[in-house]
Amino acid sequence: MTALLPRRGLAQILALIVILAVDRVVSPQFFDLRLQDGRLFGSLIDVLNRGTPVALLSLGMVLVIATRGIDLSVGAVMAICGAIAASLADSHSLPVVLAAALGAGLVCGLWNGFLVAVLGMQPIVATLILMVAGRGIAQLITEGRIVTFSSPDLVWLGNGSVLGLPVPVVIALGMLILTGAVVRGSALGLLIEATGGNARASELSGVGTRAMILSVYVWCGVCAALAGVIAAADIMGADANNAGLWLELDAILAVVIGGTSLFGGRFSLVLAVLGALIIQTMNTGILLSGYPPEFNLLVKAVVVLAVLLLQSPKLSGFAGIAARLRRTKA
Amino acid sequence: MRGLPPVLITAIVLVAGFALCAVQFPNIASTRVVGNLLTDNAFLGIVATGMTFVIISGGIDLSVGSVIGFTTVFVALAIERWGMPPLVAFVAILALSAAFGAAMGAVIHVFDLPPFIVTLAGMFLARGAGFLLSTESVPITAPVYSTVSDFALRMPGGGRLTSVAIIMLVIVIGGALLLQLTRFGANVYALGGSRATAGLMGVAVGKMTIKIYMLSSLLAGIAGIVFSFYTSAGYSLSAVGVELDTIAAVVIGGTLLTGGQGSVIGTFLGVLIQGLIQTYINFDGTLSSWWTKIATGVLLFAFIALQQGLVALARRPRTKSLGAAT
Numbered sequence: 175m176t177a178l179l180p181r182r183g184l185a186q187i188l189a190l191i192v193i194l195a196v197d198r199v200v201s202p203q204f205f206d207l208r209l210q211d212g213r214l215f216g217s218l219i220d221v222l223n224r225g226t227p228v229a230l231l232s233l234g235m236v237l238v239i240a241t242r243g244i245d246l247s248v249g250a251v252m253a254i255c256g257a258i259a260a261s262l263a264d265s266h267s268l269p270v271v272l273a274a275a276l277g278a279g280l281v282c283g284l285w286n287g288f289l290v291a292v293l294g295m296q297p298i299v300a301t302l303i304l305m306v307a308g309r310g311i312a313q314l315i316t317e318g319r320i321v322t323f324s325s326p327d328l329v330w331l332g333n334g335s336v337l338g339l340p341v342p343v344v345i346a347l348g349m350l351i352l353t354g355a356v357v358r359g360s361a362l363g364l365l366i367e368a369t370g371g372n373a374r375a376s377e378l379s380g381v382g383t384r385a386m387i388l389s390v391y392v393w394c395g396v397c398a399a400l401a402g403v404i405a406a407a408d409i410m411g412a413d414a415n416n417a418g419l420w421l422e423l424d425a426i427l428a429v430v431i432g433g434t435s436l437f438g439g440r441f442s443l444v445l446a447v448l449g450a451l452i453i454q455t456m457n458t459g460i461l462l463s464g465y466p467p468e469f470n471l472l473v474k475a476v477v478v479l480a481v482l483l484l485q486s487p488k489l490s491g492f493a494g495i496a497a498r499l500r501r502t503k504a
Numbered sequence: 505m506r507g508l509p510p511v512l513i514t515a516i517v518l519v520a521g522f523a524l525c526a527v528q529f530p531n532i533a534s535t536r537v538v539g540n541l542l543t544d545n546a547f548l549g550i551v552a553t554g555m556t557f558v559i560i561s562g563g564i565d566l567s568v569g570s571v572i573g574f575t576t577v578f579v580a581l582a583i584e585r586w587g588m589p590p591l592v593a594f595v596a597i598l599a600l601s602a603a604f605g606a607a608m609g610a611v612i613h614v615f616d617l618p619p620f621i622v623t624l625a626g627m628f629l630a631r632g633a634g635f636l637l638s639t640e641s642v643p644i645t646a647p648v649y650s651t652v653s654d655f656a657l658r659m660p661g662g663g664r665l666t667s668v669a670i671i672m673l674v675i676v677i678g679g680a681l682l683l684q685l686t687r688f689g690a691n692v693y694a695l696g697g698s699r700a701t702a703g704l705m706g707v708a709v710g711k712m713t714i715k716i717y718m719l720s721s722l723l724a725g726i727a728g729i730v731f732s733f734y735t736s737a738g739y740s741l742s743a744v745g746v747e748l749d750t751i752a753a754v755v756i757g758g759t760l761l762t763g764g765q766g767s768v769i770g771t772f773l774g775v776l777i778q779g780l781i782q783t784y785i786n787f788d789g790t791l792s793s794w795w796t797k798i799a800t801g802v803l804l805f806a807f808i809a810l811q812q813g814l815v816a817l818a819r820r821p822r823t824k825s826l827g828a829a830t
Contacts, residue, residue: 244620293809293812294812294816295808295812296761296762298564298620298761299755299761299808300808302748302751302752302755302804303801303804303805303808304801305748306748306752306797306800306801306804307797307798307800307801307802307804307805308801309794309797310794310795310796310797310798310801311798313792313794313797314794314798318792318794414794423624423627423628426621426624427624430621436618436620436621437618466635466639468632468635468636468639469632469636470632471628471629471631471632471635472628472629472632472633472636473632474628474632475625475626475628475629475632476629478621478624478625478628479611479625482611482615482617482621482622482625483615
């Protein structure tokens with residue numbers, strides 16, 4: 175467990191507490207939970223549920239960013255996989271639907287990984303290709319319509335509940351534990367960080383950097399596929415134009431808020447998911463406060479800037495001084 | 505030498521594509537269609553010119569689409585609601601967008617942050633500010649607008665070279681001259697080659713970074729004004745996703761996303777190629793608009809793979825390129 179626990183998570187946890195407190199002021203019922211038909215309801219559950227797609231995306235994105243890469247195509251991959259799931263849902267069983275959608279995500283990830291690891295393209299450029307073309311492909315699958323379905327199995331995936339928790343939340347939690355166990359339970363995480371820290375040095379000291387890079391993009395594709403299926407299951411349909419639109423930016427934002435450096439070399443899965451929750455808590459708070467949702471973008475912009483300035487190499491000197499002051503006070 | 509072969513390839517693709525389209529639909533090869541192509545892509549050509557400078561200098565600007573959206577809303581409100589004379593409104597918004605770009609450049613330089621994420625914040629900020637001004641589409645009825653929109657030079661064959669197309673052509677030519685003939689342009693290439701080396705050679709890296717992002721935002725502001733001429737309205741959701749089209753045009757135009765190589769003329773050709781795909785799809789009638797995205801994606805891949813091949817060939821004797829490029 176120590177491997178999973180954040181060493182530098184204090185700022186993020188404090189930020190989440192502050193935002194939760196603000197939400198409580200804005201909406202007094204914010205922390206109310208009630209059990210109905212064997213399922214919990216309430217704003218907190220809502221935050222978890224709505225935050226699931228970005229949390230899943232950030233799980234894949236954080237590994238990609240740890241290798242000094244970036245994946246801009248996750249929103250488009252969500253659209254593709256959501257479209258596949260929605261068009262198969264009524265004619266095939268759930269395992270087939272899931273296998274097809276996740277398989278498509280895997281192929282998308284493989285494509286990105288191939289471009290970056292084998293052809294040596296810059297990650298921004300390589301994934302830009304699928305970001306641009308992906309939505310076109312998704313529209314090809316849905317033939318430009320919004321495909322709806324009524325398969326109860328797939329609907330359950332988006333709206334059902336397990337032990338009182340919404341299924342998407344359980345899936346995201348499961349993915350977090352799975353990813354954490356694989357990456358931190360073995361040396362894989364260290365090797366990924368080494369690849370991001372200095373690819374050439376790692377290669378020379380025997381790390382299979384190509385395989386590392388390829389696998390993080392594949393994992394990112396699979397996570398995006400899962401997010402796409404859940405998003406489609408949630409609205410019982412697939413909208414190739416709007417599914418996952420701009421979520422790649424939210425996912426990157428979540429990872430950055432989680433303290434993972436865009437320059438690669440270190441990462442924290444838990445903090446990335448926490449970052450996704452911070453974003454969603456802000457969104458929900460703004461909705462509850464009655465301000466127009468347009469404020470979201472402004473607030474996000476300010477948060478990004480604040481986090482960036484905190485992360486800035488130029489400011490780390492000040493941060494060090496502040497930390498020392500805090501220590502002397504305590 | 506710099507960036508010449510990719511530009512030639514872009515030009516060949518454009519000419520070949522145009523010829524293929526003309527064989528299938530002879531009407532495409534008329535000055536009317538060409539005039540419309542220039543008009544429809546005028547705003548894209550203007551932003552792409554600014555983006556070319558940013559990308560050659562090794563950066564990226566994701567905020568341009570939002571700046572266009574903000575500009576259209578600001579101009580519409582300033583003229584229609586706040587009673588500003590159009591010219592004053594234009595000057596105000598251009599000053600505002602230039603200051604916005606300068607601020608992003610300053611943050612990138614002073615705090616040593618990746619341009620990608622700083623301009624991402626700028627994108628949220630500008631779009632959010634646009635929403636704050638108005639979430640509805642505001643029609644612009646000022647007489648200047650109809651005068652400018654109606655003005656056009658007649659071309660032989662019945663085509664119209666509209667005022668927005670002329671503005672775009674002037675900016676593209678001006679941008680090309682600025683990049684190729686001035687010290688500023690040389691410095692942009694130097695920054696893209698290597699910031700550290702450029703700094704050591706006496707280029708004022710900070711000032712240049714600020715100026716480059718200022719130029720990009722300023723041109724995005726101009727593109728926004730042109731966009732408002734084109735649609736005669738201001739809408740905070742206009743030009744969503746234009747940053748992607750712009751980057752795609754720049755890359756198809758042969759500019760290296762790693763910086764240091766590229767040209768404004770190539771970008772212009774890249775914009776025309778995207779416009780040509782759109783025109784072809786309109787002429788065909790049976791193809792859906794999403795084919796534009798797929799075709800652009802395929803072209804992007806082809807051009808990047810080509811560049812990668814050229815770079816690898818050039819570097820072969822020295823080092824093997826590594827998986828995770830910076």
